[in-house]
Amino acid sequence: MHMRMKRSLCCAGIILPALLLMQSCAAQKINVSKQFDNAGVQAGYMLSVIDSLRAAGAGAELVSPRTLDKGKLKLVKGQDWTSGFFPGELWFLYEFTKDKKWLPPAKKYTAALTPVQFFGGTHDLGFMMYCSFGNAYRLTGDTGYRNVIIQSAKTLAGRFNPVAGVIKSWDFASDSKWKYPVIIDNMMNLELLFEATKLTGDSSFYKIAVSHANNTIKNHYRPNNSSYHVVDYDPETGAVRQRITAQGYSDSSAWARGQAWGLYGFTMCYRETKNIVYLQQAEKIAAYIISRLPKDKIPYWDYDAPLIPNEPMDASAAAIAASALYELHTYSNDKHYRAVANGILEKLCASYLSPQKQNGGFILLHSTGHKPAKSEIDVPLIYADYYFLEALLRSKQMK
Numbered sequence: 302m303h304m305r306m307k308r309s310l311c312c313a314g315i316i317l318p319a320l321l322l323m324q325s326c327a328a329q330k331i332n333v334s335k336q337f338d339n340a341g342v343q344a345g346y347m348l349s350v351i352d353s354l355r356a357a358g359a360g361a362e363l364v365s366p367r368t369l370d371k372g373k374l375k376l377v378k379g380q381d382w383t384s385g386f387f388p389g390e391l392w393f394l395y396e397f398t399k400d401k402k403w404l405p406p407a408k409k410y411t412a413a414l415t416p417v418q419f420f421g422g423t424h425d426l427g428f429m430m431y432c433s434f435g436n437a438y439r440l441t442g443d444t445g446y447r448n449v450i451i452q453s454a455k456t457l458a459g460r461f462n463p464v465a466g467v468i469k470s471w472d473f474a475s476d477s478k479w480k481y482p483v484i485i486d487n488m489m490n491l492e493l494l495f496e497a498t499k500l501t502g503d504s505s506f507y508k509i510a511v512s513h514a515n516n517t518i519k520n521h522y523r524p525n526n527s528s529y530h531v532v533d534y535d536p537e538t539g540a541v542r543q544r545i546t547a548q549g550y551s552d553s554s555a556w557a558r559g560q561a562w563g564l565y566g567f568t569m570c571y572r573e574t575k576n577i578v579y580l581q582q583a584e585k586i587a588a589y590i591i592s593r594l595p596k597d598k599i600p601y602w603d604y605d606a607p608l609i610p611n612e613p614m615d616a617s618a619a620a621i622a623a624s625a626l627y628e629l630h631t632y633s634n635d636k637h638y639r640a641v642a643n644g645i646l647e648k649l650c651a652s653y654l655s656p657q658k659q660n661g662g663f664i665l666l667h668s669t670g671h672k673p674a675k676s677e678i679d680v681p682l683i684y685a686d687y688y689f690l691e692a693l694l695r696s697k698q699m700k
């Protein structure tokens with residue numbers, strides 16, 4: 302309703318000033334400083350919870366928090382796809398507050414992932430190493446971080462198949478269901494490759510990223526601009542074998558987080574290449590997501606989940622989409638993305654925050670990790686917190 306009103310104002314030609322006024326009013330509802338104060342309390346508490354888990358015997362190989370399991374903070378190994386988000390959160394706290402107290406934990410939790418730069422068993426290296434080491438290098442300029450980013454990109458590039466023109470996502474088999482699975486989430490890992498080309502001048506990383514993105518547009522997207530979750534390729538011929546889901550409700554449904562990964566991924570690809578095709582793709586995905594968001598702007602875990610409104614929400618999908626929409630707003634002529642992102646953040650701030658010093662120190666409640674596997678349903682997830690903080694930072698940069 303809110304958005305429709307804005308569009309008609311524009312059409313009537315009335316009006317950039319009115320639009321800007323409305324947008325700044327919406328933006329004022331989010332108090333970014335207050336949210337970072339809260340995030341600082343939660344992160345400090347999370348650090349103390351991790352210390353107490355260690356004192357109680359948690360293994361040194363468990364380096365990063367992921368979620369709550371039966372109310373208890375669950376730590377994961379560096380090779381888990383979520384391992385980079387907590388270091389990233391600590392870097393965001395340092396970035397926003399400029400308080401040096403965040404540097405030691407940010408460095409410590411980043412350093413714990415150093416061996417992961419050689420781990421070629423997943424496509425998720427972009428998430429793991431760019432959210433941690435990428436932010437570390439951006440904020441400190443320390444060349445030690447730079448070298449790890451480059452090695453991580455080399456390892457990720459090793460998963461590229463030039464015949465299919467895409468990076469393989471998963472090595473694990475699902476009852477031999479797939480041969481060469483590529484998931485929409487993989488768009489997020491391309492940022493690491495673009496960065497490696499900028500750092501080294503070696504264009505091979507860039508070319509792999511572009512090939513992957515182009516094939517994803519071709520093979521992952523439906524005529525209505527929603528995305529399949531998994532496209533399974535024949536690694537010998539490059540032909541698509543099947544289009545299916547792993548984490549969504551059905552093969553033909555729109556898994557909410559997957560739509561958000563695609564939006565973020567193509568917006569980032571436009572930033573890195575300035576290829577208008579990626580901007581147009583991001584705009585099409587944004588239109589799809591916006592058309593399917595519930596009134597309060599927080600998606601259920603799958604836009605086609607059969608029991609909506611009695612289905613779990615996914616705050617992580619909301620946070621990722623908000624962060625992406627802020628960036629897309631800066632590139633697009635369609636100037637309503639920022640208002641939608643503001644609406645998402647307002648709702649997250651109003652209804653999704655954990656009480657302080659509870660829930661293991663996670664910031665946001667009510668995300669869904671893998672509903673079909675009955676795993677991580679209506680729980681906090683560390684990546685929801687990471688993209689929430691990134692979205693808050695972006696909302697402030699836009700003011």
Ligand code: GLY
Pocket residue numbers: 382486548558670
């Ligand atoms: N990349 C895995 C997920 O979004 O759950």
